[in-house]
Amino acid sequence: xxxxxxxxxxxxxxxxxEGLVEQREATIGTIKTTYLLCGNGEPVIFLHGAxxxxxxxxxxxxxxSKNFQVLAPDIVGYGESDKPDAPYNRPYFSKWLKDFLKELxxxxxxxxxxxxxxxxxxxxxIDNPEMxxxxxxxxxxxxxxKVSFWPLLGxxxxxxxxxxxxxxxxxPYILHKPTNRDPNHIGYSIDVLKSKGGKKAFKQGRxxxxxxxxxxxxxxxxxxxLIIWGKDDKLxxxxxxxxxxxxxxxxxxxxxxxxxxxxxxDQPEIFNKILGDFLKGT
Numbered sequence: 466x467x468x469x470x471x472x473x474x475x476x477x478x479x480x481x482x483e484g485l486v487e488q489r490e491a492t493i494g495t496i497k498t499t500y501l502l503c504g505n506g507e508p509v510i511f512l513h514g515a516x517x518x519x520x521x522x523x524x525x526x527x528x529x530s531k532n533f534q535v536l537a538p539d540i541v542g543y544g545e546s547d548k549p550d551a552p553y554n555r556p557y558f559s560k561w562l563k564d565f566l567k568e569l570x571x572x573x574x575x576x577x578x579x580x581x582x583x584x585x586x587x588x589x590x591i592d593n594p595e596m597x598x599x600x601x602x603x604x605x606x607x608x609x610x611k612v613s614f615w616p617l618l619g620x621x622x623x624x625x626x627x628x629x630x631x632x633x634x635x636x637p638y639i640l641h642k643p644t645n646r647d648p649n650h651i652g653y654s655i656d657v658l659k660s661k662g663g664k665k666a667f668k669q670g671r672x673x674x675x676x677x678x679x680x681x682x683x684x685x686x687x688x689x690x691l692i693i694w695g696k697d698d699k700l701x702x703x704x705x706x707x708x709x710x711x712x713x714x715x716x717x718x719x720x721x722x723x724x725x726x727x728x729x730x731d732q733p734e735i736f737n738k739i740l741g742d743f744l745k746g747t
Contacts, residue, residue, distance in 0.1 A: 471656035475545070477649040478520040483527040493564040499545035500538035500565075504530025507598070508574040509744060510566070511537040512582030514606075515666065515675070516623075517654040518544020521579065523647065524733035529741055533575070538565060540582065542670075548662030553670030555588035555607070555678075562589050566596065575744055577601040580701070580726065583608075584675050590686050591678075599744060600690040604726050606675035608683075608709045610701035624667040627658035638699045639726040646730050683712045690716035691743045695724030695731060 479486055479501070487502045501519045503526050513521040519537035526535050539546040541561045542553055551557055562585065566574065575598045578586030583605025590597045602608075612620065616638035623631040632651050636643035657663050690713050694706035703720065710718035719739050724731035 471653065471660065474649040474653035474656060475518075475520055478523045478647060478653065481523050481647065481649075484530060486526065491565060491568045493561075493568050495547075496541055496549065496561065496564075497547045498538050498541060498561075498565050500536055501526065503527065503535045503537075504533055506533045508571050509533040509535050510562075510574050510576050511535060512540060512562075512576065512578040512585050513537070513543070514580030514582050516543070517650060517657055518546070520544070520653060521650065521727075522729070523650070524729045525737050525740065528737040529744070532741065532745060536569070536571075536574075540585070542662075542666030544657060548660075548665050550665065551669060552673070553666045554673040555584060555676075556592075558585040558674060559588040559592045563593055563596070572596065573598050575599045575601070577603065577740065578605060579603040579729070581606045581675050584678070587678055587683070587686070590688055591682050594686070594688060597688045600686065600688045601693065601740060601743065602690065602706075602709070603693045603728065604695055604698050604701055604706070605692070605709070606701065607678045608701075608705045609677040610705040612700060616700050623654075624658060624664060627655045627663075629655065641695065641697045641723050641725040641731045646727070650730075680712055683709065684714065686713050687715060691740075692716055692718045693728060693736065693739060694718065694720050695726060695728040696720045696722050697724060698726045700726040 491498050511522045518539035522537045529535050542548050576586045583602040584607030587607050590600050619635040623635050692706050692710050694703050710716045721728045721732050729736045
């Protein structure tokens with residue numbers, strides 16, 4: 466029954482995405498990566514945060530796919546992708562992403578990372594600058610933000626004992642208005658954590674993926690970079706986005722009013738316009 470619920474939550478979120486969305490799989494070595502594919506054109510890779518999977522991007526995939534080919538993978542350890550025993554640190558995720566892109570014969574792509582996905586995007590740009598076109602960091606981890614006590618407690622609770630109660634406790638810390646998030650995303654997030662291996666990324670990673678990246682490495686990133694931040698982010702304070710915009714050489718910052726840690730859900734139209742215009746160069 467639980468397995469059916471998980472499939473239903475995911476399917477409902479995919480159905481919210483207008484246009485033709487394909488779910489595919491790529492296997493590199495022993496790791497299966499499930500991903501969503503939509504649109505045609507230059508590839509844009511969407512990297513979700515530390516929870517759920519590719520369906521986190523349900524508010525943005527259709528809009529961006531009007532001008533680009535969007536690939537949204539379930540990052541290894543999340544969603545429908547494999548959940549092996551692994552360190553789940555930034556080098557591990559960066560190598561996974563490189564292997565994934567090489568398997569799909571993508572030599573260069575725009576990389577868009579949300580929260581922990583932002584930290585992975587940063588590491589990937591540091592490791593493989595030639596494979597990154599434009600870089601977009603959305604309320605990104607890895608920039609030194611320290612989570613305060615209550616949201617940290619909520620995060621530990623959700624990842625250790627996933628439930629609707631834990632999610633309700635957590636929601637005000639990640640959204641400006643919790644009702645802006647589709648209930649299927651809440652259900653799917655809980656179901657993934659309850660699935661076999663669903664807690665490995667949290668327990669085996671021990672927060673290393675979101676630890677601070679040294680400034681000297683950030684200064685090496687020469688790719689054109691956009692930092693998008695929800696002005697009311699209660700998880701990662703906006704000051705860390707402002708600081709990063711001064712450290713990363715070719716970065717600019719856009720703040721979104723009335724938006725928290727997930728601006729793509731709080732203010733989807735504004736978020737998609739900012740992201741789309743940057744990727745198109747307008």
